[in-house]
Amino acid sequence: MGTLLEVKNLKFVTEDGIEILKGVNLDVKKGEIHVLLGPNGAGKSTLANVVAGASGYENPTEGEVVFDGIVLNGKPIYERARLGLTIAFQEPARFEGITVEEYLKLSARNNPDADIEACLKKVGLEPCDYLHRFVDDSLSGGERKRVELASIMCMKPKLAVLDEIDSGIDFVSIDEIGNLFKTMRDEGTTLLVITHRENIAKIADRASLICDGKIVETGDPSKIIEKFEKECLTCTVQNPELLKELKFNK
Amino acid sequence: MKVNLDGRILQGVEYLHKVGLNFTAEDLAFFVDKNEILFRKPVEGIKSEVIPTEYGIKMRTVIEPGVKIDYPITMCFGNFQHGGEHINEQELIVGDGAEVKIYTFALIGPKQHLNRRDIVTVRLGKNAKVELYDIHYHDETAEIKFYAELNAYLDEGAYFYNLLKITDKKCGNFKTKFYGELGPKAVCTVEAKLKATEGDEVVVEDVMKLVGEGAKGLSKSRIIALDGAKAEFIGEAYGEAPNSRCHIDCAEVVKGENILLKNIPVLVSQNETAKLTHEASIGKIDKKQLETLMAKGLTEDEATEVVVQGMLR
Ligand SMILES: Nc1ncnc2c1ncn2[C@@H]1O[C@H](COP(=O)(O)OP(=O)(O)OP(=O)(O)O)[C@@H](O)[C@H]1O
Numbered sequence: 001m002g003t004l005l006e007v008k009n010l011k012f013v014t015e016d017g018i019e020i021l022k023g024v025n026l027d028v029k030k031g032e033i034h035v036l037l038g039p040n041g042a043g044k045s046t047l048a049n050v051v052a053g054a055s056g057y058e059n060p061t062e063g064e065v066v067f068d069g070i071v072l073n074g075k076p077i078y079e080r081a082r083l084g085l086t087i088a089f090q091e092p093a094r095f096e097g098i099t100v101e102e103y104l105k106l107s108a109r110n111n112p113d114a115d116i117e118a119c120l121k122k123v124g125l126e127p128c129d130y131l132h133r134f135v136d137d138s139l140s141g142g143e144r145k146r147v148e149l150a151s152i153m154c155m156k157p158k159l160a161v162l163d164e165i166d167s168g169i170d171f172v173s174i175d176e177i178g179n180l181f182k183t184m185r186d187e188g189t190t191l192l193v194i195t196h197r198e199n200i201a202k203i204a205d206r207a208s209l210i211c212d213g214k215i216v217e218t219g220d221p222s223k224i225i226e227k228f229e230k231e232c233l234t235c236t237v238q239n240p241e242l243l244k245e246l247k248f249n250k
Numbered sequence: 251m252k253v254n255l256d257g258r259i260l261q262g263v264e265y266l267h268k269v270g271l272n273f274t275a276e277d278l279a280f281f282v283d284k285n286e287i288l289f290r291k292p293v294e295g296i297k298s299e300v301i302p303t304e305y306g307i308k309m310r311t312v313i314e315p316g317v318k319i320d321y322p323i324t325m326c327f328g329n330f331q332h333g334g335e336h337i338n339e340q341e342l343i344v345g346d347g348a349e350v351k352i353y354t355f356a357l358i359g360p361k362q363h364l365n366r367r368d369i370v371t372v373r374l375g376k377n378a379k380v381e382l383y384d385i386h387y388h389d390e391t392a393e394i395k396f397y398a399e400l401n402a403y404l405d406e407g408a409y410f411y412n413l414l415k416i417t418d419k420k421c422g423n424f425k426t427k428f429y430g431e432l433g434p435k436a437v438c439t440v441e442a443k444l445k446a447t448e449g450d451e452v453v454v455e456d457v458m459k460l461v462g463e464g465a466k467g468l469s470k471s472r473i474i475a476l477d478g479a480k481a482e483f484i485g486e487a488y489g490e491a492p493n494s495r496c497h498i499d500c501a502e503v504v505k506g507e508n509i510l511l512k513n514i515p516v517l518v519s520q521n522e523t524a525k526l527t528h529e530a531s532i533g534k535i536d537k538k539q540l541e542t543l544m545a546k547g548l549t550e551d552e553a554t555e556v557v558v559q560g561m562l563r
């Protein structure tokens with residue numbers, strides 16, 4: 001399997017001089033589900049933003065983001081999207097006056113084969129109940145995330161960075177979301193999945209552990225999960241909330 | 251009744267299509283060009299008196315108690331051949347338990363020079379239900395000074411919804427004032443959606459007086475200001491009765507340069523169980539909204555248009 005995304009020695013320092021990413025090296029292979037694990041504040045979302053080219057993150061302080069052989073540094077988010085790289089933000093925005101149907105159609109505008117209703121069904125939302133709802137504050141947190149996941153499926157990008165898309169979603173069984181990721185992968189979307197749930201991490205083809213702005217290890221998910229639990233959980237003793245969350249989510 | 255298809259009516263209908271309303275000439279119940287009545291259709295259950303005056307019309311409409319009209323009543327108050335000083339006075343009296351949905355269109359044709367005042371008073375009886383849509387189309391070549399006043403008096407349990415919309419072409423020098431007096435358990439929602447462009451000066455003022463126990467008011471305004479526009483919003487809520495609630499929500503969005511915006515909420519509570527809240531924002535379109543759309547491949551301009559159209563919907 002070839003490399004689809006290559007992150008090379010990536011550093012990101014904020015305008016205030018805070019170094020958040022301290023030399024990240026990561027490669028995501030074409031056709032894999034790659035899970036990124038790491039404690040709160042490790043830099044996961046920042047890495048996702050730099051990869052996707054969110055505004056203010058297009059130009060990393062140092063290093064390179066290479067996607068499908070193209071150096072992305074400096075490219076705005078929509079150009080990256082047009083190249084086939086998208087992101088589901090940890091907190092996707094809400095929109096007044098835009099229906100779920102319109103939102104999904106916007107997402108699908110470069111994918112004529114998209115079946116909007118089928119995508120909605122796959123994330124557990126009945127089209128007849130949801131197509132005409134607005135993507136505004138009236139959707140619950142979990143519903144908003146499901147719509148976002150459906151929108152990624154409609155778009156069918158080459159690579160999707162999913163930043164905690166599963167948080168707030170109470171899938172009947174965790175297998176359900178895992179299977180969904182596998183289907184997306186099998187239909188041609190490589191996934192970089194940020195999650196706190198071990199059960200989702202398990203279904204990955206490979207995983208990486210990020211800590212304090214650096215990738216500590218990449219490899220077999222079970223090994224990475226083990227390392228995360230052993231090292232990060234003891235390390236997050238200062239962070240009992242996370243510990244609770246991790247136990248709870250099992 | 252056969253509709254007199256005066257060219258002005260056809261033009262009016264064309265304007266309605268431009269603002270996304272698919273009414274035909276036959277759907278209209280009333281059409282006036284300033285003070286020249288082009289046609290008028292009787293509507294069952296509604297008594298209406300119309301008097302043309304030198305400067306416009308005076309209209310008094312009564313809907314008897316319990317009358318429920320299940321199709322929208324549409325009325326055009328236009329300026330096509332007649333501009334200048336223009337005053338409309340309208341009174342709508344809706345009996346107890348009556349229900350009606352009314353569209354009024356203010357359609358202003360090309361090159362009109364206008365100083366227009368619309369003064370509308372709506373009286374809702376107990377448990378009456380009224381939806382009033384006030385949709386404008388102002389031709390860009392018209393010169394417009396417009397004052398639109400709406401006074402609504404809601405008796406116990408009445409429901410009133412008003413939407414004011416000017417989202418095409420231009421607003422001109424446009425000032426609107428809503429005054430609502432809400433009786434016990436009355437519910438009132440007023441929405442304003444305006445797009446102000448170069449040279450426009452817009453003032454939206456909403457005043458909600460909650461005089462009855464458990465009355466509920468909501469004032470929601472969305473104003474998009476483009477290059478060279480001025481816009482001001484003033485929202486006032488007076489919580490005089492126990493357990494009354496009012497929320498004022500105004501977002502003014504800037505797109506361009508040389509824009510002057512003001513947003514003034516006033517909350518006055520005269521009862522400790524009244525709850526008054528407000529949400530006011532002025533600024534550019536939310537970055538997170540743009541980015542969420544741009545991640546789907548939309549350029550910043552495309553994403554802006556999507557967000558703006560949604561807000562003005
Ligand atoms: N613009 C910024 N300015 C200053 N500090 C920032 C900024 N953005 C992020 N940080 C800090 O950088 C660190 C990494 O943040 P990031 O959001 O990437 O973490 P994360 O791994 O996604 O955490 P979580 O699991 O809570 O989502 C955090 O300590 C955060 O407070």
Ligand SMILES: [Mg+2]
Binds near residue numbers: 045046090
């Ligand atoms: Mg994060």
